[in-house]
Amino acid sequence: MKKLAHFDATLLEELISIRGASGDEGKIRDFILDYIDQNKETWKAEPTILSGKGFQDAIILVFGEPKTAIFAHIDTIGFTAAYDKSLIKIGGPRAIDGMKLVGSDSQGEIETELMIIEDDEGQRNLKYVCDREIDRGTNLTFKPNFRLNNQHVQSPYLDNRLGVLNAINAAKHIENGVIVFSTYEEHGGGSVGFLGKYIYEKYGVHQALISDITWVTEGVRHGGGVAISMRDSGVPRKSYLNEIIGLANKNKIHFQLEVESAGGSDGTMLQKTDQPFDWCFIGAPEDNVHTPDEKVFISDIEDMMELYIVLMKEMN
Amino acid sequence: MKKLAHFDATLLEELISIRGASGDEGKIRDFILDYIDQNKETWKAEPTILSGKGFQDAIILVFGEPKTAIFAHIDTIGFTAAYDKSLIKIGGPRAIDGMKLVGSDSQGEIETELMIIEDDEGQRNLKYVCDREIDRGTNLTFKPNFRLNNQHVQSPYLDNRLGVLNAINAAKHIENGVIVFSTYEEHGGGSVGFLGKYIYEKYGVHQALISDITWVTEGVRHGGGVAISMRDSGVPRKSYLNEIIGLANKNKIHFQLEVESAGGSDGTMLQKTDQPFDWCFIGAPEDNVHTPDEKVFISDIEDMMELYIVLMKEMN
Amino acid sequence: MKKLAHFDATLLEELISIRGASGDEGKIRDFILDYIDQNKETWKAEPTILSGKGFQDAIILVFGEPKTAIFAHIDTIGFTAAYDKSLIKIGGPRAIDGMKLVGSDSQGEIETELMIIEDDEGQRNLKYVCDREIDRGTNLTFKPNFRLNNQHVQSPYLDNRLGVLNAINAAKHIENGVIVFSTYEEHGGGSVGFLGKYIYEKYGVHQALISDITWVTEGVRHGGGVAISMRDSGVPRKSYLNEIIGLANKNKIHFQLEVESAGGSDGTMLQKTDQPFDWCFIGAPEDNVHTPDEKVFISDIEDMMELYIVLMKEMN
Numbered sequence: 001m002k003k004l005a006h007f008d009a010t011l012l013e014e015l016i017s018i019r020g021a022s023g024d025e026g027k028i029r030d031f032i033l034d035y036i037d038q039n040k041e042t043w044k045a046e047p048t049i050l051s052g053k054g055f056q057d058a059i060i061l062v063f064g065e066p067k068t069a070i071f072a073h074i075d076t077i078g079f080t081a082a083y084d085k086s087l088i089k090i091g092g093p094r095a096i097d098g099m100k101l102v103g104s105d106s107q108g109e110i111e112t113e114l115m116i117i118e119d120d121e122g123q124r125n126l127k128y129v130c131d132r133e134i135d136r137g138t139n140l141t142f143k144p145n146f147r148l149n150n151q152h153v154q155s156p157y158l159d160n161r162l163g164v165l166n167a168i169n170a171a172k173h174i175e176n177g178v179i180v181f182s183t184y185e186e187h188g189g190g191s192v193g194f195l196g197k198y199i200y201e202k203y204g205v206h207q208a209l210i211s212d213i214t215w216v217t218e219g220v221r222h223g224g225g226v227a228i229s230m231r232d233s234g235v236p237r238k239s240y241l242n243e244i245i246g247l248a249n250k251n252k253i254h255f256q257l258e259v260e261s262a263g264g265s266d267g268t269m270l271q272k273t274d275q276p277f278d279w280c281f282i283g284a285p286e287d288n289v290h291t292p293d294e295k296v297f298i299s300d301i302e303d304m305m306e307l308y309i310v311l312m313k314e315m316n
Numbered sequence: 317m318k319k320l321a322h323f324d325a326t327l328l329e330e331l332i333s334i335r336g337a338s339g340d341e342g343k344i345r346d347f348i349l350d351y352i353d354q355n356k357e358t359w360k361a362e363p364t365i366l367s368g369k370g371f372q373d374a375i376i377l378v379f380g381e382p383k384t385a386i387f388a389h390i391d392t393i394g395f396t397a398a399y400d401k402s403l404i405k406i407g408g409p410r411a412i413d414g415m416k417l418v419g420s421d422s423q424g425e426i427e428t429e430l431m432i433i434e435d436d437e438g439q440r441n442l443k444y445v446c447d448r449e450i451d452r453g454t455n456l457t458f459k460p461n462f463r464l465n466n467q468h469v470q471s472p473y474l475d476n477r478l479g480v481l482n483a484i485n486a487a488k489h490i491e492n493g494v495i496v497f498s499t500y501e502e503h504g505g506g507s508v509g510f511l512g513k514y515i516y517e518k519y520g521v522h523q524a525l526i527s528d529i530t531w532v533t534e535g536v537r538h539g540g541g542v543a544i545s546m547r548d549s550g551v552p553r554k555s556y557l558n559e560i561i562g563l564a565n566k567n568k569i570h571f572q573l574e575v576e577s578a579g580g581s582d583g584t585m586l587q588k589t590d591q592p593f594d595w596c597f598i599g600a601p602e603d604n605v606h607t608p609d610e611k612v613f614i615s616d617i618e619d620m621m622e623l624y625i626v627l628m629k630e631m632n
Numbered sequence: 633m634k635k636l637a638h639f640d641a642t643l644l645e646e647l648i649s650i651r652g653a654s655g656d657e658g659k660i661r662d663f664i665l666d667y668i669d670q671n672k673e674t675w676k677a678e679p680t681i682l683s684g685k686g687f688q689d690a691i692i693l694v695f696g697e698p699k700t701a702i703f704a705h706i707d708t709i710g711f712t713a714a715y716d717k718s719l720i721k722i723g724g725p726r727a728i729d730g731m732k733l734v735g736s737d738s739q740g741e742i743e744t745e746l747m748i749i750e751d752d753e754g755q756r757n758l759k760y761v762c763d764r765e766i767d768r769g770t771n772l773t774f775k776p777n778f779r780l781n782n783q784h785v786q787s788p789y790l791d792n793r794l795g796v797l798n799a800i801n802a803a804k805h806i807e808n809g810v811i812v813f814s815t816y817e818e819h820g821g822g823s824v825g826f827l828g829k830y831i832y833e834k835y836g837v838h839q840a841l842i843s844d845i846t847w848v849t850e851g852v853r854h855g856g857g858v859a860i861s862m863r864d865s866g867v868p869r870k871s872y873l874n875e876i877i878g879l880a881n882k883n884k885i886h887f888q889l890e891v892e893s894a895g896g897s898d899g900t901m902l903q904k905t906d907q908p909f910d911w912c913f914i915g916a917p918e919d920n921v922h923t924p925d926e927k928v929f930i931s932d933i934e935d936m937m938e939l940y941i942v943l944m945k946e947m948n
Contacts, residue, residue: 023867054908055908056910057869080863082891082892083850083851089893090867137862137863137873184867184903187866187867188866188904189903189904190904193904194907218400219452230396230453233504234503235339237340237373238339238340239342259398259452259453271504272504272506273510273906274509274589274591275510275513276370534716535715546768546769547655547720549820550820551816551819553689554655554658555689575713576714576720577714584820587821588821588825589825590828590906
């Protein structure tokens with residue numbers, strides 16, 4: 001049955017090459033809109049495309065008569081250039097001495113390195129190494145560095161360009177359903193509130209699948225299949241979880257169950273909105289989380305793609 | 317005037333015997349729905365009952381033309397079984413070595429004990445003692461252990477089965493008003509958002525009374541009467557507080573005023589929603605909070621019941 | 633062009649003399665409503681005034697056909713009197729031994745001092761010095777102490793009476809736009825949710841300017857002009873920031889760019905609502921933040937006023 005899962009490494013590499021730190025998702029939004037425009041005619045069903053005024057840099061695709069929505073966040077972690085060559089985190093990047101960062105400001109393209117300086121009180125300060133001052137407020141992100149072999153893919157921003165790739169792959173097969181490309185997930189959230197409100201009030205949709213990447217842990221391993229998360233810092237509703245696990249079993253998907261105490265996603269944020277969303281995080285596990293060396297097994301990505309195709313068919 | 321306050325110990329014990337950790341409130345929801353169905357004809361007014369699709373595992377009762385709503389959360393704290401016999405907290409249970417936990421998984425009913433293991437770095441890990449692995453994601457809750465004498469009741473989950481009992485008791489007397497049986501209060505919240513939105517948008521209700529259990533502290537004591545909380549981590553609106561305290565005085569209710577710096581409830585969560593809710597936490601004080609030995613004085617429960625009956629009459 | 637910026641020190645001193653800790657904004661709300669009533673006929677356009685039921689102690693002014701809203705919070709930090717002469721913080725006041733506090737309870741006006749008592753474990757407890765017990769739940773705020781010279785103003789509660797003054801000054805010039813006088817900003821937030829929802833649903837407004845006071849830091853200095861904040865703990869949307877900075881440049885406003893890692897405002901709270909608000913914090917910088925000695929340069933206040941007049945004209 002693996003035929004439906006098409007891991008498109010070329011598209012993934014393209015998605016990763018487009019910058020889009022939280023709050024600055026305009027370019028990746030435009031790339032995805034262009035891709036949809038060029039490909040939607042080949043899809044099983046053509047969606048209504050919602051973007052622009054009132055949607056910030058997010059996108060909603062509505063197919064047929066939907067009951068369930070995929071949420072895939074299009075923003076990434078990164079850094080903001082502040083005063084005196086210091087850097088402030090956007091989201092939770094791991095800071096590693098010498099890591100390569102890129103961006104652009106009024107003087108043009110920037111390639112720089114991160115430097116960690118410990119002051120007298122043992123406080124770690126993050127600086128960029130550059131002959132000139134970078135404009136205040138400029139965003140810097142990990143320099144793309146895409147590596148692929150038969151077993152795995154390794155790159156910055158698999159979290160969450162893989163989740164976006166998975167949503168795009170599902171789009172080919174969806175007859176009824178919603179895909180939400182959300183923003184701000186890595187830094188404080190804020191877009192799933194209005195996005196969830198929109199699809200709930202207009203279409204009655206209150207079931208969400210969170211297409212995102214999780215962590216390899218003691219209980220979740222590379223090659224073990226897509227992880228269905230039974231909880232992280234948030235607790236999804238038991239009856240909704242049971243439905244999803246039942247469908248995964250019925251359809252003989254290769255999956256593993258995750259039970260963690262920490263971590264959050266668009267799911268935990270959906271729960272804090274004023275809409276009655278059920279949510280479940282479903283994603284391939286990754287190592288070296290939030291570094292330029294994120295690593296995910298291809299078989300797990302394909303399992304993830306299979307499960308989403310199945311769920312969007314059965315839950316819509 | 318104490319005749320209106322009927323402390324129904326039998327119903328309380330039943331409520332406590334039904335499991336319902338946050339996110340898994342289906343069984344206690346069904347129990348409450350059944351109870352309402354069997355008893356509503358004896359009530360002063362029959363409410364409209366809202367539950368099911370769009371309400372998750374919560375319930376709303378609407379009586380007449382409402383202005384004020386009681387919120388009573390039906391979920392409890394507990395633990396989730398994770399990998400390698402470890403336990404992750406749901407909400408904030410106090411972990412005590414040897415405490416008895418119950419649950420059920422694919423292999424049947426479970427009775428186990430909690431064990432605290434300190435590792436080399438002094439980190440406390442929670443484990444369950446069991447010959448077999450419990451299914452990943454299974455919820456475990458305190459084993460019921462109901463103790464009653466003339467002065468007090470002692471049991472797990474007085475927080476918040478007592479708040480639920482109080483709401484059910486009030487239901488007998490309400491002509492106009494709303495009762496919300498909410499979920500997820502112990503773990504991150506999330507249901508009062510859509511529940512509050514529903515009753516505000518449909519009925520214009522934006523006044524809330526939080527029927528929940530508070531703590532015995534330096535300023536709030538057993539037998540001192542129902543506690544009206546002037547603040548905890550959240551600050552209710554002063555003019556709303558003054559109205560409630562005025563009504564309690566006018567009706568000669570035995571109450572005490574609470575002023576704390578910590579703690580939260582459905583009230584603090586209602587304030588974070590997009591609806592203009594006024595809220596006030598009103599509940600009997602309890603000792604041994606979030607343990608299997610929670611203890612509340614019966615006179616304080618009766619004072620709580622009296623106050624809710626009075627407030628729901630005067631504020632609707 | 634400075635002629636539009638009228639720094640009305642008399643009105644500022646009056647605003648500061650009115651008490652209004654978070655949750656207790658009734659008096660300052662009434663003062664602002666009275667001021668509007670007495671002055672609106674002299675304004676360029678008369679606004680629709682929304683307050684009362686459904687708005688708690690907040691106020692919304694709607695001018696013409698609005699696209700952009702000013703948010704100015706009318707609450708202040710302070711303390712709540714608790715048990716045994718102890719004090720609990722409202723918001724984040726800096727506690728300084730001997731600082732003068734005022735309030736009133738059932739026995740009349742109160743003037744007292746704060747005392748910091750360190751217990752055996754080094755825990756700092758806050759107490760008030762008073763012959764009698766103050767009623768539980770009474771709010772105490774900094775005693776007014778207004779100091780003005782040619783260069784700067786110094787007083788408690790410049791944060792955010794200056795932001796309110798700025799909004800009132802802008803009101804004289806606005807033809808299209810919204811002004812929101814919000815509450816609860818200093819303590820947990822909660823009013824911008826329903827206020828933002830109201831102006832988004834009724835008027836389609838989803839652009840916000842946060843009229844509040846920021847900190848003098850390494851990168852933001854007294855006399856450097858109004859600070860446009862490119863980020864604090866929250867990250868505003870880049871395209872919205874760029875629009876505002878572009879308009880400030882075009883109109884030759886004296887401003888400085890802020891990039892901080894900490895701090896929040898009604899802006900960060902608006903982002904957590906279910907409405908698609910763009911927001912930007914724009915305010916004069918202040919020293920001695922959250923003490924009775926807050927200090928702001930008058931030239932920075934005038935720059936702030938200029939910028940708001942320009943933005944409300946160009947963005948509506």
